[in-house]
Amino acid sequence: MSWSALSCARPRSWGARLAPLASPVRSCLGGVRPRPIVDMSYSRHFLDFQGSSIPTCMKKLVVTKLSANFREAVALRHDVPVPLPGDGDLLVRNRFVGVNASDINYSAGRYDPTVKPPFDTGFEGIGEIVALGLSASAKYTVGQAVAYMRYGAFAEYIIVPSKEAIPVPSVKPEFLTLLVSGTTAYISLKELGKLSEGKTVLVTAAAGGTGQFAVQLSKKAKCNVIGTCSSDEKSDFLKSIGCDHPINYKTENVADVLKKVYPKGVDVVYESVGGKMFDLAVNSLAIKGRLIVIGFISGYQTRTGLQPGYVEMLPAKLLRKSASIQGFFLNHYFSEYKMAMKHLLEMCENRELVCEVDFGDMSPEGKFTGLESVFRAIDYMYMGKNIGKIVVELPHPVNSKL
Numbered sequence: 001m002s003w004s005a006l007s008c009a010r011p012r013s014w015g016a017r018l019a020p021l022a023s024p025v026r027s028c029l030g031g032v033r034p035r036p037i038v039d040m041s042y043s044r045h046f047l048d049f050q051g052s053s054i055p056t057c058m059k060k061l062v063v064t065k066l067s068a069n070f071r072e073a074v075a076l077r078h079d080v081p082v083p084l085p086g087d088g089d090l091l092v093r094n095r096f097v098g099v100n101a102s103d104i105n106y107s108a109g110r111y112d113p114t115v116k117p118p119f120d121t122g123f124e125g126i127g128e129i130v131a132l133g134l135s136a137s138a139k140y141t142v143g144q145a146v147a148y149m150r151y152g153a154f155a156e157y158i159i160v161p162s163k164e165a166i167p168v169p170s171v172k173p174e175f176l177t178l179l180v181s182g183t184t185a186y187i188s189l190k191e192l193g194k195l196s197e198g199k200t201v202l203v204t205a206a207a208g209g210t211g212q213f214a215v216q217l218s219k220k221a222k223c224n225v226i227g228t229c230s231s232d233e234k235s236d237f238l239k240s241i242g243c244d245h246p247i248n249y250k251t252e253n254v255a256d257v258l259k260k261v262y263p264k265g266v267d268v269v270y271e272s273v274g275g276k277m278f279d280l281a282v283n284s285l286a287i288k289g290r291l292i293v294i295g296f297i298s299g300y301q302t303r304t305g306l307q308p309g310y311v312e313m314l315p316a317k318l319l320r321k322s323a324s325i326q327g328f329f330l331n332h333y334f335s336e337y338k339m340a341m342k343h344l345l346e347m348c349e350n351r352e353l354v355c356e357v358d359f360g361d362m363s364p365e366g367k368f369t370g371l372e373s374v375f376r377a378i379d380y381m382y383m384g385k386n387i388g389k390i391v392v393e394l395p396h397p398v399n400s401k402l
């Protein structure tokens, strides 16, 4: 692929900072009182060296009942103690958290069937370090912007092991779009797509969080890109990011269009919708075509969450074309993750990649602000309204000097 990967990210070295004796903290009840939060033996953690107020309690979303209905499954807790970082940890104050289709698979316990509520939820965030452990201070400092992919992101503060943190130039929501959505498109297309100039690529849910990157990365590999979506506004967005042939499946018959315009079939499918869309994508495969199963969102709200497609005739269909279907789950490709993030961040900073963020400004109740709005944000996604990645902003509840 022409957007071939760069070498692995090398962690940047940051000078250790000494912490003050104590910092003002806001109690759960809102008052400010001093808290002796610094371990003067220097063995554990540095907190709050610039005097930013860290409250003792915070808000967090917690799964209290297994359900794919996020509103039924999840409760907003107001009185959770802000955690203290261990020696190798960062305490990150989240500024933006990402919403993912699989937030409802996670709340239904489908990621790990052995896990029992209550458990934390949310996959990714970006924010500033407000405290850190001694070992972590060898590479990071208070005030630094970091992003991370980690369960429990739907919280005002989160502990991130410094080894897992990703330094970013600033706390911009665009960088957040790369953590799950960007890397999923990047790694899956690189490892399984094997794109080359002139190939035809079909991306389903193309105007969404991960679809937008599948479209752009396929264009960078000089492919002809078709993208499905549900509105003319999304079609316009797809054109603006280089998609050669957006198809609005609400007004056009996707199977008919593909048959007519691409009679030889499509070489690679980046498929994340499932059900009928999966079926028609299989039927549209070219000889030696490949279909990458990225997800099957049309089945997630069902009780079992398992509707990957109509597969009765699948073996015969594949054999006739020597075509293949392969699954991709980001969690199985962590060895590729740092390299992918480094390259994506570079492209984002150099404006070679559009990282579209949807804060829900056009949703009925307006912008997604605060953890309370994660529920609305997930509804908005499942109504198919979003263009780009859905991001929720967490405004700081306290005045910060950071």
Ligand SMILES: NC(=O)c1ccc[n+]([C@@H]2O[C@H](COP(=O)([O-])OP(=O)(O)OC[C@H]3O[C@@H](n4cnc5c(N)ncnc54)[C@H](OP(=O)(O)O)[C@@H]3O)[C@@H](O)[C@H]2O)c1
Residues within 6 Å of the ligand: 099, 100, 101, 102, 180, 181, 184, 204, 205, 206, 207, 208, 209, 210, 211, 228, 229, 230, 231, 234, 272, 273, 293, 294, 295, 296, 297, 298, 299, 328, 329, 330, 331, 381, 382, 383, 384, 385, 386, 388, 389, 390
């Ligand atoms: N394998 C992995 O590691 C991995 C990682 C990240 C995401 N994913 C998968 O990628 C897909 C997209 O996830 P995302 O978080 O980036 O979401 P998203 O694309 O930002 O939002 C979901 C979009 O899916 C489309 N959609 C099509 N049929 C739908 C239906 N029946 N119900 C709801 N939406 C429908 C909607 O757009 P249109 O209807 O306009 O197309 C909607 O905007 C999901 O299947 C997800 O599980 C997989």
